[in-house]
Structures are given as C-alpha cells and as structure tokens.
Amino acid sequence: MFRSHASVATFRQLVEINTKHQLFAIWKLTTVKRIVGSMRWESSIRPAPLLTATPVRTLVDEQTCIQGSFLPSNHPVTVCARLRSDEGDLWQSFAHYNTNSSGTFNLNSDHSIGGSYSGCEPMGLFWSMQPAPGEREGLRLRKKCVESPYTVHISLLEGHVSPNQDAGKELAAVTAERWYMSPGVKRQEIRQNGLVGTLFIPPGPGPFPAMLDMWGMGGGLPEYRSSLFASRGYASFCLAYVGHKDLPGPSNTLNVRDSYFKAAFQFLQDHSQIAANRIGIVGLSYGCYLALHTGTLPGVKPACLIGINGPVGSSRELLHVNVTTKETHQDQVFWSFDDQGYVIFKQTSLPTNLHPDNIVKLEEITCPLMYIVGEDDLSASSIENADLIEKTLRAAGKSHLFTRLSYPSAGHLIEPPYSPMSRASFWVIKPKKLMNLWGGHPAPHAAAQEDAWRKMLAFMELSLRR
Structure with a gap:
C-alpha cells in the first residue's frame, strides 16, 4: 500500500519528535562533566550498595x-x-x-x-x-x-x-x-610407641624443618597452631601429654615421663620428610616449661626453642625424676581469686614457688631461645620467668642465644594473629565450675599476637632454614 507525500511527511515529523523526546529523557538521566582532559558520565541511578x-x-x-x-x-x-x-x-x-x-x-x-x-x-x-x-x-x-x-x-x-x-x-x-590448613598439607593422627599427637606435613617432598608443638595444662590436643606452621612450610607435631583419652592414667594427672618427650623428638628426627638437624620446640604456658625441659634432656638437640608465657619449672611435686606429677590441683596453695571468683594462677609459677629440683637447667641450653611475654599475664609469672632466663644465660655467657619479646597489656594466651582474645574462660566444669583469668586487653593483645607471630616465623626461618 502506498502513502501520499503528505502522510509520509507527517510520519517523519512524528519520528523526529519522538526521537527528541527520547534524547531529552536520556539527557535528564545523565550529565556530562569535563574533568582535566577526560569525560565522566554520572548517573542519577545509584548501583546497589x-x-x-x-x-x-x-x-x-x-x-x-x-x-x-x-x-x-x-x-x-x-x-x-x-x-x-x-x-x-x-x-x-x-x-x-x-x-x-x-x-x-x-x-x-x-x-x-x-x-x-x-x-x-x-x-x-x-x-x-x-x-x-x-x-x-x-x-x-x-x-x-x-x-x-x-x-x-x-x-x-x-x-x-x-x-x-x-x-x-x-x-x-x-x-x-x-x-588454618592450606591445600596440600597432610594431617596424620599419631598413635604409636605410646605417643599421642597429630603430625602435619607441608606439600612437597621435603625434607622440611619441623617443630614439636606443646600447649598447656588445659590438656587435649589443640592442632591449629601446628596446622598453621605446616601451611607456612614447617612440619609440625602437636603432642598431647595430659587430659587426652588416649593417654594413660587419670585425665587430671600428668602421667608421661621424660622418655615420652624424647620419643616425640626422635619421632620427628626419624621421619623421612623431616630434616633431622632442623627441629625446634615450642610451648605455651606449662608447655613452655616442657619445651625448655625437653630441650635440655640428654640426647635431645633442638635447633631452636620458643616459650610463650610459661614457667621455667613446676610447682608440682615430682613422683620420680621426670615430669610425672601428682594431681594438677595440688598447687592450690598459690591460687588467688578476683572479685568475681575467677581463679588467678599467676603466683603458681613465680620462680620462688617452683621446686628447686624441678627448675630447668637453663645454663645447658645450646640453641637460640625466644621467650614471649604478655605483661598483663594473669595465669603465669611470665615477666619474672623471663628475667630468670635472661639472668641465667648471661651468667653462663650465652646472652647471644636469648631473644625476649615483651608486650604491655597483652595476656596469657598469645595465639596466631587475629584470634579473639578471651580474658577469662572455663578451666574446668566438673565436678565444679572454675573460671580462669588469663588477662590481656583486646587491642594491645591483638597487636601482640600479630607482631609475635611475625617475629616467631622470622626466628624459625633464621634458626631452621639457614
């Protein structure tokens, strides 16, 4: 069907008018601004947050x-x-x-x-x-x-x-x-030759430097620090020594002896993917004492030691000439309580309250030692123990082996970076609830964890890889 010239002209006018309306609508939605040689379009329609x-x-x-x-x-x-x-x-x-x-x-x-x-x-x-x-x-x-x-x-x-x-x-x-565990890290539960622990091996053939990792008298088998070590290229053996169902004797008694810790160190030395002469020991709280104690046992030659907020000895009476102790509540004479009834263990580990026969022979340490102090530690006398270590090593002519990190307002539980701080938490629940006061204030404690972790890894790198 054909249109007349008049109808065609009218159609074109309508198209032009409609196009102008559309352009005007678009212009209303956007504005053009000149910015030093460039053009930026700003929309009045904001994207979703x-x-x-x-x-x-x-x-x-x-x-x-x-x-x-x-x-x-x-x-x-x-x-x-x-x-x-x-x-x-x-x-x-x-x-x-x-x-x-x-x-x-x-x-x-x-x-x-x-x-x-x-x-x-x-x-x-x-x-x-x-x-x-x-x-x-x-x-x-x-x-x-x-x-x-x-x-x-x-x-x-x-x-x-x-x-x-x-x-x-x-x-x-x-x-x-x-x-806590990067891809490729291997986790292996160890229940052999009396040992109870978990071994973490980094990706690759090795041989890797390694850490023997021990926590405090809270017991059990916390694995997260060891798995993170392995994620950073260090084999790590997290060792249980108290409060674990696979260990002998009552759960509130330390029933393993020096031979147990020597066997754990030997286990790492004998492993095909671990460098036998590049093994360190790390411990927090009572695990710090065990790290120092193990590191001075005959036949044990660690490449480095790391202690975190722990004592250089034990206030608990020894049943034999080893670390086997009576019940862990035996040292209640040194406990104190705050206004809320939370227990403070700090006095338990004052050097003057430690059994003289049970203090580590610090002068026999032959490897680099890093000791980390939370100055608001309410669960251990960390400052006093650090002072004793420093004094003893200086007298033995070994000051060059000692590195001390000290953090104001940091508490007892200096853990991997960005871990939430617990100023207090349950120590035991049965037969009676007992809340333990760890100490620390959130922001400075967080800063301490971040700094200590970075310097600890640098210390391990220097001690175990060179």
Whole structure:
C-alpha cells in the first residue's frame, strides 16, 4: 500500500519528535562533566550498595581487606561479622563507620568510631569477636577441626546500630573463609610407641624443618597452631601429654615421663620428610616449661626453642625424676581469686614457688631461645620467668642465644594473629565450675599476637632454614 507525500511527511515529523523526546529523557538521566582532559558520565541511578572482602579465602594469619561502596556520601553504616564455632556457638563483632564523599569506606584506612573496637584496625572485626548475647558463658574460641574453615558472614547495616538491639536494614553482605590448613598439607593422627599427637606435613617432598608443638595444662590436643606452621612450610607435631583419652592414667594427672618427650623428638628426627638437624620446640604456658625441659634432656638437640608465657619449672611435686606429677590441683596453695571468683594462677609459677629440683637447667641450653611475654599475664609469672632466663644465660655467657619479646597489656594466651582474645574462660566444669583469668586487653593483645607471630616465623626461618 502506498502513502501520499503528505502522510509520509507527517510520519517523519512524528519520528523526529519522538526521537527528541527520547534524547531529552536520556539527557535528564545523565550529565556530562569535563574533568582535566577526560569525560565522566554520572548517573542519577545509584548501583546497589556493595560490600567486598578481598581475598575471601585466606589463612587465619593473613589479612582480608573489607570495603563498602556505592553508598551515600558521609553516611553512617555498621559492619557486623558473625561465625559459628565448631561447637555451634555464635561469635560476633561490629563497628561503626562513616562513608567518605565518594560514598565508600575501607577498613584498611578508615577509623571505626564505635562498636567492638575503635580506630583504624583492618582486622578488628576478627580479633574483637565475642560470644553473642545468650550464648554459653566461659567460652574460648578454639578451632577443633582444622580441615574446615571458619566461615565468617560479614554484613553491612544501615546507620550506626547495635546488632544486639536493633539489627537495622542489611544493605549488603559477603562471606569470608578463614583457614588454618592450606591445600596440600597432610594431617596424620599419631598413635604409636605410646605417643599421642597429630603430625602435619607441608606439600612437597621435603625434607622440611619441623617443630614439636606443646600447649598447656588445659590438656587435649589443640592442632591449629601446628596446622598453621605446616601451611607456612614447617612440619609440625602437636603432642598431647595430659587430659587426652588416649593417654594413660587419670585425665587430671600428668602421667608421661621424660622418655615420652624424647620419643616425640626422635619421632620427628626419624621421619623421612623431616630434616633431622632442623627441629625446634615450642610451648605455651606449662608447655613452655616442657619445651625448655625437653630441650635440655640428654640426647635431645633442638635447633631452636620458643616459650610463650610459661614457667621455667613446676610447682608440682615430682613422683620420680621426670615430669610425672601428682594431681594438677595440688598447687592450690598459690591460687588467688578476683572479685568475681575467677581463679588467678599467676603466683603458681613465680620462680620462688617452683621446686628447686624441678627448675630447668637453663645454663645447658645450646640453641637460640625466644621467650614471649604478655605483661598483663594473669595465669603465669611470665615477666619474672623471663628475667630468670635472661639472668641465667648471661651468667653462663650465652646472652647471644636469648631473644625476649615483651608486650604491655597483652595476656596469657598469645595465639596466631587475629584470634579473639578471651580474658577469662572455663578451666574446668566438673565436678565444679572454675573460671580462669588469663588477662590481656583486646587491642594491645591483638597487636601482640600479630607482631609475635611475625617475629616467631622470622626466628624459625633464621634458626631452621639457614
């Protein structure tokens, strides 16, 4: 069908008018600004708020950069982090931030002005975590299964709010994974020749430098430090010595002897993937005493020793000439209690309260020794023990072997970086609940953990790889 010239002209006019309307609508939505030789288009349609964690999958001693964008400028927001422990308990933290003129914020450079922490703390959401209201009392966050990560849900909330009182509107969210065990690390439970422990081997053929890893009288078999050592290239044997079902005798009694610790060291020396002359020993609390004690046993020649907030001897009476002791509650004469009834073990490990026959022969140490002190340690007399080590080694002409790290306001449990601090937690629950006061204040304790871990790895690198 043909149109007349008039109808064709009318059609073209309508098309031109419609096109002008469309261009006008587009122009209303966007404006053009000249910026020093470049063009920038600004849309009045704002993208949805975005929260990122980079990288989203890391080892626990690595930082994650958390930032928010596409928000109104100079706007109040709250960032909240939550995770479930392996036992199912909810832990959380939160912090208040204000966006900048571009509508963004970055935990690496911006300051929290309230919440679980304040100031510029890139990893504050992680180290400031505490049990959520309503959770069990006396909790301490410790990884039970190192073959799975902590899954941390991080949410961005509207305004400065407390997630415990007013959850606020969730604007965005991201999930981060925090691992103790990197891909390729091998985990092997060891139950042989009377030994009870877990061996972690890094990826590759080896031979690797190694650490014999011992914790305190809380007992059991915490694996997370050893698995992290292996993730950093060191084989590590986490050794149980008290409070484990596979050990002999009552759980509250140390029933293993010197031969047990010598066998553990020998086990590492004999392993085909471990360098026999590059083995160190690390211990925290009573494990510090055992590390020093084992390192001076005949036939044991460690390449380095690391002690964290522990004594140089034991106040417990020895049943034989070894480390076998009577019940762990025998030294209650040295206990004290605060106003809340929390027990303070600090006096138990004062050098003057140690059995003279049970003090490590520190002058016999022949390898580099690093001793880490939390100056607010309420569970061990760490400062006094460090002083004794330093004095003894100086008198023996071995000052060059000693490295002392000391941290004001840090408590007893100096653990891998970004671990939440527990100032107090349950020591025992049965037959009677007993809360132990560890000491420490969150921000300086977190700084101590980060610095001590970095320097400890450098010390191991120098002692075990060169």
